[in-house]
Amino acid sequence: MKLLVTGGAGYIGSHVVRAAEAAGHSCVVVDNLSTGLVKRISCPIVELELASPDSVSLLARLMREHKFDSVIHLAARKQVGESVQKPEEYFLENLGGLGNLLLAMREVGLKSLVFSSSAATYGMPDVDLVSEDYPGVPINPYGQTKLIGELMVKNAEVWGLKGVNLRYFNVAGAGASDLADTAALNLIPIAINAIKAGKAPVVFGTDYPTPDGSCIRDYVHVEDLALAHLAAVDYLVGEGQQFRTFNVGTGVGASVIEVLAALKVASGNDFEVSIGERRAGDPPRLVADVSRIEQVLGFRTKHDLASIVQSAWDAS
Ligand code: WQD
Numbered sequence: 001m002k003l004l005v006t007g008g009a010g011y012i013g014s015h016v017v018r019a020a021e022a023a024g025h026s027c028v029v030v031d032n033l034s035t036g037l038v039k040r041i042s043c044p045i046v047e048l049e050l051a052s053p054d055s056v057s058l059l060a061r062l063m064r065e066h067k068f069d070s071v072i073h074l075a076a077r078k079q080v081g082e083s084v085q086k087p088e089e090y091f092l093e094n095l096g097g098l099g100n101l102l103l104a105m106r107e108v109g110l111k112s113l114v115f116s117s118s119a120a121t122y123g124m125p126d127v128d129l130v131s132e133d134y135p136g137v138p139i140n141p142y143g144q145t146k147l148i149g150e151l152m153v154k155n156a157e158v159w160g161l162k163g164v165n166l167r168y169f170n171v172a173g174a175g176a177s178d179l180a181d182t183a184a185l186n187l188i189p190i191a192i193n194a195i196k197a198g199k200a201p202v203v204f205g206t207d208y209p210t211p212d213g214s215c216i217r218d219y220v221h222v223e224d225l226a227l228a229h230l231a232a233v234d235y236l237v238g239e240g241q242q243f244r245t246f247n248v249g250t251g252v253g254a255s256v257i258e259v260l261a262a263l264k265v266a267s268g269n270d271f272e273v274s275i276g277e278r279r280a281g282d283p284p285r286l287v288a289d290v291s292r293i294e295q296v297l298g299f300r301t302k303h304d305l306a307s308i309v310q311s312a313w314d315a316s
Contacts (some may be wrong), residue, residue, distance in 0.1 A: 001233065004068045006101065007075030008114070009036025009045060011181045012171060012222055016072055017041050018179065020227035025233075028066055032060070040179055041297060050075055050097030059104035059291045070112035070233045073101055076145070080120065080184060080281075083142035096143035098152055106159050112236040113153060113228050114156055117165040119218075119247070119286055121147040132167070132245045139281055154243050162241055164232040167290050169218035169249035171225055172309035174315035178299045181222075181312070187256060188309060189217075195271050203256045205278035208285075213292075214256035216285040218249035221303035221311065232295040249288025250301045263307050266313040274309035 005022055007013040008029030013036070017027045021043065029045040040047060048055055076094045083090040098115070103166060105113065120143030122136030130136070138144045146167075153163035172188045174180040184193050189228065191201035206213035228248045235241055254262075260273050293299045303311075 001069040001237070003233065004030065004063065004065055004066070006030045006050060006071070006072045006073045006097075007036065008043075009038060009040055010074060010313040011179065011183065012116070012168075012225060013074045014040035014179050015175050015222045015226040016074065016173060017043060019223070019230055023230055025230075028062070028068070030062070031230045035180075036090045036179035050100055051093045055097075055100045056107070056293060059101060060107045061107040063110050069099065069100045069111055069237055070114065070234065071105060071110065072114045072116075072229050073098065074116040076116065080140050080142045083145070084140055090141045090145050095148055095264055096151070098149050102152060102156050102161070103162065106156070106236050111160050111162055112233070113156075113161060113163045114232045114236070115149060115153045115163060115165045117150050117167045117170045117245070118143060118146045118166050119249070119288065121142055121150065121167060122286065124283045125286065127250065128188060128285070129287055130247070131289040132292055150245060156293065157243055162236050163247040164236060167245065167247050168225060168229055168234060169220050169247065169286065170224050172219050173221040173223065173303065173311040174207065175223040175226070175311070176184040177315040180315035187259060188263070188312045189316070191260060192313060195267060195269055196316070197265070200272040200274040201260055202274045202276040203260070204276055204282065206275050207278070210255055210284055212255050212257045215282050216255050216287060218252065218287040219254055219259065219302060219305055219308050220249050221308045224303055228293065228297070228299050231299040235297055244296065246293040246297065247288040247290055250294065250304075251288055251290040252304075253285060253287040254305045259305065261311065262309040263313065265306065266310040288314070
């Protein structure tokens with residue numbers, strides 16, 4: 001198949017492109033290169049600001065030229081803290097970009113879209129395993145843009161769009177050293193940077209209602225996540241498929257303390273750990289119910305926490 005991957009030069013997008021190419025698909029990437037790196041990919045790349053007014057005609061022209069079978073839309077701003085400080089930018093870029101993409105797809109009759117969504121749409125769920133039907137309310141502008149984005153995808157059914165929303169849980173690891181997460185905004189890369197600087201990684205709170213007191217998350221290997229996109233594309237090109245939303249996680253939770261213990265093994269370094277204050281807005285537990293994606297897409301993750309942390313360490 002021929003795929004248009006927006007945000008394909010990013011950490012997750014480049015894994016999607018590499019997995020797609022390995023599966024025999026060909027890709028064209030659209031990316032504004034704000035955080036993306038050209039060196040991560042070898043397919044054609046078009047530098048484009050999706051939220052800019054002229055992007056609809058540029059995208060439509062690109063779509064007519066390449067006759068894509070599907071679009072995988074990852075391009076977005078994704079820093080929760082920044083979204084609280086600059087909500088307008090998040091709404092304009094994330095939703096303006098998606099709106100322009102949908103307008104172009106509608107114009108050329110391209111009707112298959114995989115949308116990069118997030119477990120941030122759930123806010124502060126109070127269940128052991130969060131299913132896609134959980135009535136979550138996002139607690140920050142980033143999560144709000146993802147939830148509204150999902151609705152935009154759903155609304156486009158009116159002109160025949162078949163869309164899949166993938167709600168990513170905590171994405172980590174690397175499929176190759178040149179695809180590593182260079183941003184260091186999440187626990188595993190932050191902790192790796194700390195260790196390399198000879199500093200103690202900080203646990204944000206050990207007084208949560210969890211077995212060891214630290215927060216529990218569902219860490220999913222970025223290579224597994226990339227394959228979930230391909231499963232979604234395969235699903236969409238099948239006959240009679242409908243708009244669906246899927247969690248992408250492992251269904252297994254790990255606490256911050258367990259992640260750092262895995263990192264001690266991966267790095268061979270018995271580093272000190274510092275216990276800090278809670279960080280505002282952290283749910284104690286956020287773990288995916290993965291039954292829908294397993295049943296409908298036949299998709300299962302392959303990597304466990306040890307493999308995620310080892311690959312992140314090896315790529316750092
Ligand atoms: C994980 C756990 C921290 C750093 C975020 C977004 C979410 C999604 C994924 C995009 C938490 C703890 C962290 C540190 C720590 N993004 N922590 N010490 O907040 O679960 O999810 O990324 O879709 O929307 O909110 O990820 O990696 O920041 O934190 O103890 O130095 O690690 O408190 O419990 P989070 P994270």
